[in-house]
Amino acid sequence: MYLPRQQISQLYTDLIRTTHPSSSPVLVLTSLTVDSLCATRILTSLLKRDFIPHTIIPVSGYADLQRAGAELVLPLTRQRGGDGGTVACLGLGGTVALEDMLGLSGTTEDGAIQGEAMDEHGVEVWVIDSHRPWNLENVFGTPTIIQQGDDGAEVVRRRVGVHEGKITPGYKSGQGGIIVWDDGDLEAELTSEKEAYFALQNMPEITEDDLALDEGEQDDEDADQEDDEPSSAGQKRKRTSSPDGSDDELDSDEENDRPRRRRRSNSSDSIPIPSSPGGNPLSAQVDIGSTPPPMPSSPPKQRQKSAKQLRKELLKLRRKHEATLDKYYDLGTSSAECVSSMIYSLASELGKEDNELLWLAIVGVSSVASMPSGSAIKLNQIRALLQEEVIRLNPIPEGELQRSQSAEAIIPTTARSPTDNSIRLSPEPRFLLIRHWSLYDSMLHSPYLATRLHVWSDSGKKRMHKLLAKMGVSLNEAGKGYLHMDTELKRTLRKRILKFAEQYNLDGLVPGDNGRNGMEGWGFVRSWGWRGTLSAEDVAIVVGAILEVGTDAHLFPDLKLDSRSSSDPNYNTRVRNLPTPPHSSDDGMGDDAAADVPDYITQRFFRAYDSLAPTKGLSTLQKSISSAQNLYKAILRVGSALISKKQIRHLSAFRMGVVKEGPDVPLFTHPGALVRLAAWVGEAVAVLDSEKGRKVHKRKDDALVLGALDESRSVYVVVGLGGGNGWSATGKIRSKAEIKEREERKKRKAAEKAAQKAERARKKEERRILRRERMEANGLLDSDVEDDDEESEAETESVSSRSSNEDSDDSDDDEETSKKRSRGLNRFGQAFQEVVEETGARMRIDSFEHSVVEVRKEDLAGFLEALARKPVVG
Template structure:
């Protein structure tokens, strides 16, 4: 079943009623481990449950296998299970092997005067997930699963619901008619044999029976056609491709609104979760932006009215207000310098093709036309002349008129005298913490400090694939908690900003190398980039400081350890970031809108991590809402993997990510090219 936004309070009241009166933990939250949106939503629910004295457990999960393992280990007394950022696209009852009959509360069974029974279940599962398409069994076929709907079910799924109901009713009829149908069929055959030499009257009776059988046969044909036509409706819905239609944080905030629990803190987490989807789902962000702006204004006005103090008019040590401010498609502008913010901006870099020699000349020319000296361009933003900061929006609007997204409305949060961070910068910081693995580096430094040897000197590398996967997933969980804690720790956010700069440089260095070595292959239906072990193993980048005239001053190597020294692009977040930058750049070079497959080799497991990204189109801000970002790779990957002997593993909540054995990659790509599914 499902709840529309105005009914979300029912879910919270049910959770509160079944959990508050118990001393043991009755609520478990499963949160998608690699989603900033889900991490923010889990933080919001954590604050809500603590405030209402509801004991809960938060469990980060990496993929479906991890979810199934941890779900099966739940205590039988757990009454409420919440999925954040996962579960919406699978048949939860079937996959997690949930038997509703075993969850019936025997003490709640009541018989009415007509002999009908009503009862409660000892456990309810709540799915808060923006991934689409929905699995229709969750929406329409389960009494223990409740889906938080964004309003799209009643509006957009009328045909699918009707088709689902028809198929369920036909399935129920067939179960009751199977035995009767078999007996009738056998009896008909015997009668036909017995009456083969009868008189005219018998022949007449036989004709009547024949007509009955023909009528029954026509009924079966009609039912078969009905099944086929309705199955086509369901298949068309499932096969349209995957996307995200609403942020998880926005759904949680909607629930908070219905119970009167909104606050600036909840709203900030909602803004962060929504902003985290902007890079891949810009139309979704644009659709949510007016709602978030209205809510900021409402809460700020309420705060001003209650205190008599206009929020944002003064700066104090404990000021943590959120304001609507100009945001830039320039990477970490408030925490870097103007030149690097331009150069390492995915949007600006691809538009001006700054990865080429000609593009770099364009950037220097652009600064000259805007009247910005290289001295100012290389100066840390904090020390840039106030007059230049004030005029910058007008300068960009004048000289970058055709680039709609360089300047746009965004959100800024102040942290007293410590400074301020925009929502987009906050997202970059938390994402960097989620991607970054300093575990091996710290462990090695600790061993050296104690006089021991490093891992690579004496220890045998772990070759057990299951152990390697388990170790990697455990690191994802560690990073989840680092990111979770950073949401309320400004010092951690500052550290994340520094890591984000290094990672962005690394991605751009590798992206430039991909273009220089012409590693992008056009396979007619999609573009392909394959990163071999030697390409992804280099983890150092050049961090060159500049003097006031733009000349090299210091050239220092920074070691990047993202999931280990040679594991940078084994992290799906980093691989997706590189893939999106390649797509943006290709869009400016070639008008053909082709999707991209990017694969990175893992030398430890001899597998490729393969990510499929939908095509990007040149759109203006007004046209963006008309472009549906549907990813068809999710269906294609599953179909090809199931119909071939490919050794593959599809476990990510993002179904367009798959792991393939090294020796099977070529045949998999060939079959995918010919499948017609992309």
């Protein structure tokens, strides 16, 4: 079943009405992402305000989800002695048959079906997930209840308040089932899939074997008919008795064929041949002497299709609908609206939104925007709505608003007052943790800037130094902490960057002055009084680092690329004890000592959860900033090594790289950290190709597979990115030739504009002289002539300005159109599954991100070889 977006508050309102002190607590199952973590914070805040008990369970993968279903969800069912309850799945469950995964479908542990034992189990599962494609059984599947009628026959009763999977306002909670929360696009995008799903539900099961069986039965019938036929043509036919008692020599085949033969014999006559009055109505007897009475015309009788033909048509129709569903599932994975923004919409519908919940939604959306997933167009729409919410909930004086929108606007680093907890819009540059680093380090470790300046090489670093010099920033000043830089330099930094952005392929480095209300692309900043001021992207990066690499500084020493820490004799021991992604003990992918490893997943999750607390969370965030800095230092080191040493190979279907040496390898055994590294490498490769002028005609050139060796478990963690939801959406990259041509075109336009201005000035002077001579002859004053000339010049300048603006708007529209062109989807999840089926490679797909897989160390070569033959881009 699915809940339409316009009814998003219906289920929560029912929960408030039906909750009482003895009710089971709401079970919140959340994935380990910043977006889901923010959504959990928003939802639990609403539950606390309404005095609804709840329990939070972090879930790392499908194995954990299945275990949570057996241990926590099933005891809530009425069949197990519970009273039902509510389970909220945040950021997980949308792509699998969740009822089977949680054990609510009525199957026992040995696979036997319990029949109607699980009907009306009372457990209502809310699915708020951004992963696509949907599992259509979750979306359109409607629980049916089988009851015994008065006559003992089974009666199927449909769920009240549900129409074709859609929950209507008449729906009553309490019976249980899977309920998907629609993000607003479900009904518009899944029209054909919905039709195919319900058509298959109403069709009987039929296969090719059934048709083969029909043909066998038909052959047997034909043989029997041949045995029953008379041996000679002169043998009398069997006589049959007609309804009026007379015998009829017509057999059934002749009776069926007679109307056809009669129509053929009368094909030249437009008047149908009637039967004689009182005669045999089946005969062709005609009374020649009488005029035939007028008969109403009737359509010719159509021959009915045989059972075999009907089965063939049914099978063909079934195959068509199955192909529609298969095509939907095979498109590839993608991301839709963020989970945190969905839950914030719920709070807004309930009238309970405030600055705290808005900030959590902003952080969740910012975390998705900084990762290579999702639709850029969808994210921009959500960010625009969040900007409006910030302005609505945080009104500021008009004068301050105008100053903040000026070209010399400075990013806020302090609060307005000791009690200022407001959220502000800020022209945030794409520098990494700029408030907590020096300008130089922030630029060096920024994935966007570092990949475009080629900082992995000495020439790239010199290029960055040259950019700073052109901007008028000395290396000494850039090496200071940003908070301690010269105030005048910070005030004009944005204007200086915009001046040289196009020359260095940095068009999106800072937001420009165009767009709606002059604040398009601006970021979000929040203050906690004098205690600190952080941007939403900084918070998202720090919380993500807590989830991915933890905060234990002694486990992650800040090592140089070419040497290990010689002052740390226990380094190797700590590396072997590093926390690894969770894995089940019975899949052959782990070791026996894994049971002795502490539960790092739970520890990291609740530390990240505490960092988002309204009051005490700031101190946790500030203490964890060093973890985020160390992670991005490692990304720069490893990414630079992969690019400079040419370790990225171009296979037939994708690019591929493996990280298996160096002190930073253990950091990237977590899929989240590895995805960040893959995004950095993919961005760098895309920049190199674009600057060389290579025209990418196939989306496979965007695809990248990156693996990292987990030596402690002898497995490779592998991620696949690209194909439309990767780095290609981060901005247009121009080649050197395009940059040169663009500069020459600007010079030509400037020269043409200057020539036009000089021509207008010359004509103006000629008109002024002629008018002066004429007016002097007529005795008029010179001031009148000057006034007319000024008005004419103003009109000319206005027309020129409008023309220039129109040209600029057209150029912007063309670029925006190119950004919005449709792109493919990530098919690595399907390709991984196909490789397992074909090769039997020992691998495990347990992550909710289907483009993440673990492969045994010795099976990696065969895995990559088979994967290279698969289409990985939709």
